[in-house]
Amino acid sequence: MDLDRAVAHPADGPVPALTAERIREELAENQIRPEWIWFAEDEDGEILARALWWGRADSERPIALDCLQVRDDVADPAAVAAGLLEAGHAAFGKRPGYNISLPRDWRADPELAAAVGWRQEAAAEAGLTREIERLRYEWTPAAGTAGPTGRLVFREGTDEEMLDAFVRLSRDSLDLATQHELELMDAEQLAREDFDFYLDCPGERSWWRLAHLPDGRLAGLAVPSATPYHRNVGYLGVVPEQRGQGLIDEILGEITRFHAAEGAQRITATTDTVNIPMAAAFDRAGYEVTEIRLVLEEPSGV
The missing domain is CATH 3.40.630.30 (Gcn5-related N-acetyltransferase (GNAT))
Incomplete structure (x- = not known):
C-alpha cells in the first residue's frame, strides 16, 4: 500500500474525519497501523473510499473503525463502503465496531444525516447491525x-x-x-x-x-x-x-x-x-x- 497516498486522502465531508497530521501521530503511537488502513480504487487507480481502524498500542487486532470516507462522486457510497469493510473484516478475522462522533443535533442537518445514513447502511451490510447512541461527556x-x-x-x-x-x-x-x-x-x-x-x-x-x-x-x-x-x-x-x-x-x-x-x-x-x-x-x-x-x-x- 502507498501509505503516504492513503494518509493524504482529503479529510472532508460532513462527518468528521482524521487529518493527515492526526493519522501520522496515531501511526507513531502504533494505534493506527499500515495494515489497518484500507482503501478502494477505481479502474484508474484513484481512491474511491478509505477506512481506518484503530487499536491500542499493544492490540493484536484493531478495536474499532475510526474513519470511513467515500468520494462525493460515487453513485452508491454504501455499497462501496460495505465492500471495503467486508474486505477489512475478512483480513482481521473479526468485525470491529464503528464509532461515529457527531454533534448532539446531528439529525437536524440534512447533509450530515444523509452522510450518517449511508454509513449506517454500509455498516449493517458488513455485519454491524446493532446501534447504540451514547452521550460523550467531559469534565474540566x-x-x-x-x-x-x-x-x-x-x-x-x-x-x-x-x-x-x-x-x-x-x-x-x-x-x-x-x-x-x-x-x-x-x-x-x-x-x-x-x-x-x-x-x-x-x-x-x-x-x-x-x-x-x-x-x-x-x-x-x-x-x-x-x-x-x-x-x-x-x-x-x-x-x-x-x-x-x-x-x-x-x-x-x-x-x-x-x-x-x-x-x-x-x-x-x-x-x-x-x-x-x-x-x-x-x-x-x-x-x-x-x-x-x-x-x-x-x-x-x-
Missing part, C-alpha cells in the same frame, strides 16, 4: 468538584469483592451493552469480562474502590480509568437495592475527585442516551456533553 477543572458528604465510605477491595460488585451492579442495568451481553451469558461471566476489560485499560487496578454505606452494606462500585488520551470515568454504579437515593452522585463525585487530585485537566465519560438517570448525574456533576457517539457493532454471539 472549571466545573469544580463536590466534596464528600459522608453518605458513603470508599475502600479498596479484593478481586473477589470487585467481581461480586460487578455481578450485583449488572442486575436491571439500564446500560444497553450490559443488557445485550446478559442475553448471551450469565452475570458471573459478564463480571469477569468487565473486570478484565478495565484491568486492560491504561488506568491502574489500585484506583478502583468499593462504595459502602456507613453500616458496611455494599452500595456500589467506582472504577476510575483512563484512555490513551485522557483520564476517564470507567465504570460506576449502585446496587439495585440502594438505587433511587442519589448515591450515584456520591460515586461519580469520588471518581471525579480522584482524577482531579491527580491533576487531570480533562475527564471523559460516556453513557447511553436512554440511561437518563446516569446522564442526569453527569449533568449535576458539571460534566458537559461534547458530542454524540453513534456505535455500530456486531450483535453479541454472532
Whole structure:
C-alpha cells in the first residue's frame, strides 16, 4: 500500500474525519497501523473510499473503525463502503465496531444525516447491525468538584469483592451493552469480562474502590480509568437495592475527585442516551456533553 497516498486522502465531508497530521501521530503511537488502513480504487487507480481502524498500542487486532470516507462522486457510497469493510473484516478475522462522533443535533442537518445514513447502511451490510447512541461527556477543572458528604465510605477491595460488585451492579442495568451481553451469558461471566476489560485499560487496578454505606452494606462500585488520551470515568454504579437515593452522585463525585487530585485537566465519560438517570448525574456533576457517539457493532454471539 502507498501509505503516504492513503494518509493524504482529503479529510472532508460532513462527518468528521482524521487529518493527515492526526493519522501520522496515531501511526507513531502504533494505534493506527499500515495494515489497518484500507482503501478502494477505481479502474484508474484513484481512491474511491478509505477506512481506518484503530487499536491500542499493544492490540493484536484493531478495536474499532475510526474513519470511513467515500468520494462525493460515487453513485452508491454504501455499497462501496460495505465492500471495503467486508474486505477489512475478512483480513482481521473479526468485525470491529464503528464509532461515529457527531454533534448532539446531528439529525437536524440534512447533509450530515444523509452522510450518517449511508454509513449506517454500509455498516449493517458488513455485519454491524446493532446501534447504540451514547452521550460523550467531559469534565474540566472549571466545573469544580463536590466534596464528600459522608453518605458513603470508599475502600479498596479484593478481586473477589470487585467481581461480586460487578455481578450485583449488572442486575436491571439500564446500560444497553450490559443488557445485550446478559442475553448471551450469565452475570458471573459478564463480571469477569468487565473486570478484565478495565484491568486492560491504561488506568491502574489500585484506583478502583468499593462504595459502602456507613453500616458496611455494599452500595456500589467506582472504577476510575483512563484512555490513551485522557483520564476517564470507567465504570460506576449502585446496587439495585440502594438505587433511587442519589448515591450515584456520591460515586461519580469520588471518581471525579480522584482524577482531579491527580491533576487531570480533562475527564471523559460516556453513557447511553436512554440511561437518563446516569446522564442526569453527569449533568449535576458539571460534566458537559461534547458530542454524540453513534456505535455500530456486531450483535453479541454472532
